[in-house]
Amino acid sequence: MKTRLLRDIEVSEVGMGCMAFSHGYGQIPPEEYSVEAIRNAYRNGCTFFDTAEIYSPNLSGIGHNERIVGKALKDVRRDVVLATKLFLDRLEVKKEGTVYKAVRRHLEDSMDRLQTDMVDLYYLHRANGGIRIEDVAEAMGLLIEDGLIRGWGLSQVDVDIIDRAQNVTPISAIQNIYSMVERDMEKAVIPYCMEHGIGVVPFSPIASGLLSGKITTETKFEANDDVRNWVPQLSKANIAGKQPIIDLLKKYAEMKNATSAQISLAWMLHKYPNVVPIPGSKNKERIVENLDASKVELTDEEFRSLEEALDGCRVYGHRGFHR
Ligand SMILES: NC(=O)c1ccc[n+]([C@@H]2O[C@H](COP(=O)([O-])OP(=O)(O)OC[C@H]3O[C@@H](n4cnc5c(N)ncnc54)[C@H](OP(=O)(O)O)[C@@H]3O)[C@@H](O)[C@H]2O)c1
Secondary structure (H helix, E strand, O other): OOEEEEOOEEEEOOOEEOHHHOOOEOOOOOHHHHHHHHHHHHHOOOOEEEOOOOOOHHHOOOOHHHHHHHHHHHHHHHHOEEEEEEOOOHHHHHHHOOHHHHHHHHHHHHHHHHOOOOEEEEEEOOOOOOOOHHHHHHHHHHHHHHOOEEEEEEEOOOHHHHHHHHOOOOOOEEEOEOEOOEOHHHOOHHHHHHHOOOEEOOEOOOOOOHHHOOOOOOOOOOOOOEHHHOOHHHOHHHHHHOHHHHHHHHHHHHHHOOOHHHHHHHHHHHHOOOEOOOOEOOOHHHHHHHHHHHHOOOOHHHHHHHHHHHHOOOOOOOOOOOO
């Protein structure tokens, strides 16, 4: 697969979000299936895998997902880029003595679970733990010097936070929500990242499945641990309101002999050179389908007319960031 740079970290231009093997989209598959699905993604060209310490069934417990990712990729560890994330709060920092010590403790636990001696990309999952972002940036800089991480990033942040952090330790990637129906990042975050050599890693790039065209107002989500029950953009009214966008994708999918999900990913790949989406799926075949978005090339003309049509569609309902 073609590759892109998240600052100086080279990754396949479509990565893989591994969360759903542990949390967020209902029933999780048996561990052996998940391990095999991740290995199959690697065999199909994916070299960028996203997890987080918090991804566990119902978010109760720590590390379920990191253990699966670690097990799946241990034999090819040097050929892949592992990204994980930590949550941090003030009490913990007080207990450990410094931000550096607190972050390092999280990192070492993640490294154990991931069966690795180094994490390529280490994100602060949310910048809301009551800790100055400059202090987190400084700690991440020290961990880079220690050789324990190659780069660091932030998730769900605005330009003010990014700029303050970037001035202390250059950031490798920003992971915010971004898709054809969640375009806030286009206003300031992506332009800032382009200007400062920062990669952009959109999460929920298929809008939690909506842009695949496989979700309708009749779709029933699962009762347990399924974020689609509360994601505002997937309420019945908002699904119906976004039908013109689903239809638009279908039209392009037919024209390009691709799937709607692939067109939605190809759109963002065409639009920005520093964007590396991480679609998530717990289905082995769909994971490969999404990776193959890298093979779908939109011409400049196709992109322009798609973008123009998209701009003309009203978006109903957002997932919730900054709203
Ligand atoms: N930083 C953060 O705060 C944050 C938040 C959320 C997620 N993330 C990361 O971002 C990754 C991706 O997020 P996400 O899982 O919400 O993304 P997503 O790919 O937009 O949504 C996943 C949903 O879409 C469905 N889907 C995916 N590809 C499909 C296809 N080709 N056809 C039909 N349905 C398809 C999946 O169903 P199936 O499983 O049935 O295929 C699943 O229900 C996560 O795995 C996680 O690593 C980060």
